[in-house]
Amino acid sequence: MQNVSPEIPLDGVDTGLLASLIIELNTSHRFFKAYPMGHPVVTTSLNKVITRYEQLLGNVGEIIIAVAKDALIAENNFLDRNNLVFRDFAGILFEHGIGALAMRQGLTVKELKAFNSILVLKREEIAEQGGIEALWEKAHLSSLGIQAIRYDLFSGIEGDIRYDGNTIKGLWERFAHGLVNGTLGNGLFGDSGFDPESVADILNKRYQEVGTSFIEDFSDMLQLEEKRQEGSQLKRLPYKQIALFAAHLNPELRRHFLSASFDIRTIEGNTAAEEIVSCMLPQKALETLEELKRSDDDVPAPLIQLLEKLANSSGTSHRDIPPQDPYEAKMRLIFSEHCIEEHLASDSQHTPQPTELSGNQPGFDPSELAILKNSLDAQLVENQIGQIILRLAATGNDLSASENLAENLAEMCSFLLQTGDYHQLHKIIGQASDPTLPAVFRSMLADRFTQRNFLEEILNGLTIWGKSRYYDIHMLIEEIGIPFIEPLLDKLATEENMSLRRFIMERIQEFGPAAKQPVLSRIKDHRWYFLRNLLIMLQSFDDPGLAPHLRPLLKHQNIKVRQDALLCLLHYGDPVAERQLLRDLGSINSETKLTAINAAKKHHTPEVFNQLLAIISKSGLLQLDVEFKSAVIATLKEMGRIEALPVLIKVLDSSNLLRSKALTKLKIDVVRSLESYPPEAVLPILMARSGGHDEVALHINETLRSIRMKKNEL
Numbered sequence: 095m096q097n098v099s100p101e102i103p104l105d106g107v108d109t110g111l112l113a114s115l116i117i118e119l120n121t122s123h124r125f126f127k128a129y130p131m132g133h134p135v136v137t138t139s140l141n142k143v144i145t146r147y148e149q150l151l152g153n154v155g156e157i158i159i160a161v162a163k164d165a166l167i168a169e170n171n172f173l174d175r176n177n178l179v180f181r182d183f184a185g186i187l188f189e190h191g192i193g194a195l196a197m198r199q200g201l202t203v204k205e206l207k208a209f210n211s212i213l214v215l216k217r218e219e220i221a222e223q224g225g226i227e228a229l230w231e232k233a234h235l236s237s238l239g240i241q242a243i244r245y246d247l248f249s250g251i252e253g254d255i256r257y258d259g260n261t262i263k264g265l266w267e268r269f270a271h272g273l274v275n276g277t278l279g280n281g282l283f284g285d286s287g288f289d290p291e292s293v294a295d296i297l298n299k300r301y302q303e304v305g306t307s308f309i310e311d312f313s314d315m316l317q318l319e320e321k322r323q324e325g326s327q328l329k330r331l332p333y334k335q336i337a338l339f340a341a342h343l344n345p346e347l348r349r350h351f352l353s354a355s356f357d358i359r360t361i362e363g364n365t366a367a368e369e370i371v372s373c374m375l376p377q378k379a380l381e382t383l384e385e386l387k388r389s390d391d392d393v394p395a396p397l398i399q400l401l402e403k404l405a406n407s408s409g410t411s412h413r414d415i416p417p418q419d420p421y422e423a424k425m426r427l428i429f430s431e432h433c434i435e436e437h438l439a440s441d442s443q444h445t446p447q448p449t450e451l452s453g454n455q456p457g458f459d460p461s462e463l464a465i466l467k468n469s470l471d472a473q474l475v476e477n478q479i480g481q482i483i484l485r486l487a488a489t490g491n492d493l494s495a496s497e498n499l500a501e502n503l504a505e506m507c508s509f510l511l512q513t514g515d516y517h518q519l520h521k522i523i524g525q526a527s528d529p530t531l532p533a534v535f536r537s538m539l540a541d542r543f544t545q546r547n548f549l550e551e552i553l554n555g556l557t558i559w560g561k562s563r564y565y566d567i568h569m570l571i572e573e574i575g576i577p578f579i580e581p582l583l584d585k586l587a588t589e590e591n592m593s594l595r596r597f598i599m600e601r602i603q604e605f606g607p608a609a610k611q612p613v614l615s616r617i618k619d620h621r622w623y624f625l626r627n628l629l630i631m632l633q634s635f636d637d638p639g640l641a642p643h644l645r646p647l648l649k650h651q652n653i654k655v656r657q658d659a660l661l662c663l664l665h666y667g668d669p670v671a672e673r674q675l676l677r678d679l680g681s682i683n684s685e686t687k688l689t690a691i692n693a694a695k696k697h698h699t700p701e702v703f704n705q706l707l708a709i710i711s712k713s714g715l716l717q718l719d720v721e722f723k724s725a726v727i728a729t730l731k732e733m734g735r736i737e738a739l740p741v742l743i744k745v746l747d748s749s750n751l752l753r754s755k756a757l758t759k760l761k762i763d764v765v766r767s768l769e770s771y772p773p774e775a776v777l778p779i780l781m782a783r784s785g786g787h788d789e790v791a792l793h794i795n796e797t798l799r800s801i802r803m804k805k806n807e808l
Contacts, residue, residue: 107157107168108150113177115146116166120183124512126210128558134588135557140203151199159195161187176502178509186213191226196239208233294342337373340382348382480506480522487535488528500538507543511551514559516566523573544577553585556594564597571601579605579612587616587624599627603634610635614643622652629658633665641668648674657689664697672699679705684718691725695732706730707741715753715760724763731767736775742767743779746790758789765793773805 122139129136151157160167164181167173173180187195190213212220212229220226227242340348374382483503487496503526510519526539542548552570555563571578579602586598602609613631616624625647632640647659648671660678663671678690679702691709694702710726712719723745730738742764750757768776777798784794 107154109168109173111146111150112157112168113173113180115143115150116173116183117179118143118146120179120186121512122206123183123186123210123213125558126207127214131207135554140206143206144201144203147197147201151197151201155199157197159197161193161195163188177505179505179512182509182512189217190215190220191217191242192240194241196241198237198239201237205233205235205237208235209238291338291342294339298342298344298347334373337370340370341374341378345381480510480518484522484525484528484531487531491532493532493534496532496535497538500535500542504539504542508548508551511548511555514555514563516552516555516559516563516570520566520569520573523570543574546581549574549578549581550584553581556585556597557591568601572604576605576608579609583612583616586627587619587621595627599631603631607635610637610640614640617643617647622650622655625650625652625655626658629655629662633662638666638668641666641670645670653683653685653689657686657693660689661693661697664693667697672697672702676701676705679709684721687722688725691722691729695729698733703733703735703737707738710745711741715750715756717756720756720760723760727760727763727767731770734770734772736771739771739775739779746779746783761790762793765790765797769797769800769804773801777801 118139122136122143125133125136125139157168161184164184165172165175166180166184175181212226212233215223215229220229223229225242226240230240340351343351480503483499483506487499487503503522507519507522510516510522523539523543526543527536529536552567555567571582582598582602586595586602589595589598602613609631613628613635616628617632619625619628629644629647632644641663644659644663645668647655648663650656650659660671660674664675675690675693675697678686679694681687681690691706694706698706706726706729710723710730727742730742745764746761748757765780768780780794780798780801784791784798786794
């Protein structure tokens with residue numbers, strides 16, 4: 095079965111869109127688990143899936159994706175088996191008992207939510223609710239169909255096998271396919287749950303019914319040499335498994351099977367039959383020898399000698415002798431999955447077990463096994479793979495090899511991104527820019543790492559993983575650099591969390607002049623809250639040349655934007671803003687006037703200063719008057735100009751029987767503000783008015799003590 099990358103078209107299927115859809119489905123599933131329903135991230139992800147789905151199914155009636163344990167198959171071809179996202183999604187479907195996923199036109203958001211709701215369930219929960227098919231029916235998923243994994247098909251029952259006159263379908267067909275592809279041991283007899291005895295029992299029953307006509311294809315089936323090559327890997331047939339299968343065949347059927355392989359040569363130069371019988375137990379070898387001697391077949395002499403040797407042996411063949419290295423035995427234990435372990439358990443009834451796998455093996459420490467298992471954590475393995483790819487790239491000169499390595503490393507980085515391993519991702523991205531690496535390798539990765547969707551996925555981690563990833567994401571932003579500016583601005587425009595907005599603004603400002611133009615290009619945005627943040631950042635760039643671009647915001651419909659624009663322009667000393675400040679000080683709008691009074695603290699001209707004195711000198715002690723005058727007193731305090739003291743003294747010496755409380759408040763504000771003026775100017779004023787016992791006099795005495803203490807300290 096061919097391994098197809100997303101760039102290779104399948105019949106009638108756009109593999110690029112298919113790959114994109116699978117990635118979005120996987121992302122949607124992850125967000126569905128991480129966020130509550132209705133969260134914007136979930137909604138956006140669901141809509142992306144629907145868009146990709148409609149694009150893919152636009153001209154196709156139905157697409158069926160078969161599911162292996164860690165691979166996806168479309169149009170009888172494996173999708174890129176090195177793609178970590180494909181493997182992850184395949185594992186999710188497989189874990190939920192889905193053997194095939196059929197995609198039809200008309201998928202809705204409601205159906206997609208139901209699909210994700212099923213995938214977040216645990217296997218036990220699915221079983222409690224009647225199984226995956228029952229859940230699917232309840233969810234009314236008409237646009238997404240499934241073929242559940244039928245575990246009853248793995249029992250080896252005779253009723254599951256059909257015969258059409260030439261060949262046995264189902265189990266035998268899969269056995270034959272596994273035999274010629276070198277996957278018999280790992281596929282049919284391993285993960286799927288089949289064992290060689292079950293296959294042999296079925297064939298024995300069929301042999302009793304129809305004779306040997308159904309095995310006429312044995313020879314063709316075994317004609318592929320053991321040196322069959324896939325990529326750069328040599329494949330060996332699993333002769334031990336095949337021998338176990340042959341040993342349980344009807345003797346005549348076994349003879350036919352071996353006869354078909356007399357002339358097929360292996361890597362070592364032996365016949366396939368020699369390889370098979372060398373793995374048999376002595377009693378089966380003797381039985382096979384007698385059967386071959388009774389037949390008219392021209393049996394090769396080396397095979398007869400081998401059978402005789404095995405028949406006279408009281409031990410196992412040389413192929414059954416396990417390796418003496420205890421660490422190899424430990425590794426074999428670690429990598430054995432539960433199905434294989436069950437099969438090995440059944441094998442133990444027929445075959446002596448290797449002593450190295452025993453708990454009593456000399457030198458075997460069970461604690462070492464736990465350490466080895468921890469070191470084989472999937473994430474740690476992926477990290478080491480990344481380092482291996484980088485080393486291979488550094489030592490290689492082949493252009494196509496560099497491109498393939500770059501693609502594999504990019505896919506691995508996508509996996510790290512999805513798992514939230516930003517620290518390792520930062521490390522790899524930094525290493526990938528090493529000038530000693532091939533230029534094409536660095537260029538491909540640079541393009542991949544600066545793609546908009548990749549950068550946005552990194553920033554999504556701020557919300558998904560929270561503050562624990564802020565530092566690592568900060569490091570990634572620094573590493574990748576300027577391409578991050580636009581995605582950061584996009585996220586700032588929609589982010590609701592104040593702490594996160596502050597984080598984003600700090601990152602943008604760290605780019606300095608490089609961020610100025612991207613920020614400036616957004617000042618026509620219609621979102622007032624976004625504009626306020628832009629103005630804060632523009633002020634931090636400290637560039638007076640920005641003033642002409644900001645002046646239109648002085649007339650913005652939102653008062654807060656107008657106020658922030660005024661402050662920004664005043665910071666740059668813009669004359670237009672200063673004239674606007676004068677107008678605002680005389681405004682009838684109280685909010686505008688108060689903002690102007692506060693803005694005058696650090697940005698004022700003589701005209702502005704005089705306008706402030708006029709406000710405080712104006713008669714009137716209504717609530718709004720007092721609010722304006724208190725604001726002016728605070729602003730004058732920031733200025734600390736002694737020219738304001740005569741006006742402030744008039745407030746201290748004034749009286750009003752009807753508004754005495756309001757006037758007292760103003761007087762106290764004046765007394766407190768005097769600490770900011772030159773001591774030699776205010777001490778005489780305070781001492782002359784310190785003899786009373788009212789509330790104002792108490793504050794005068796307190797202020798006097800404070801000023802004298804500061805003066806003595808100086």
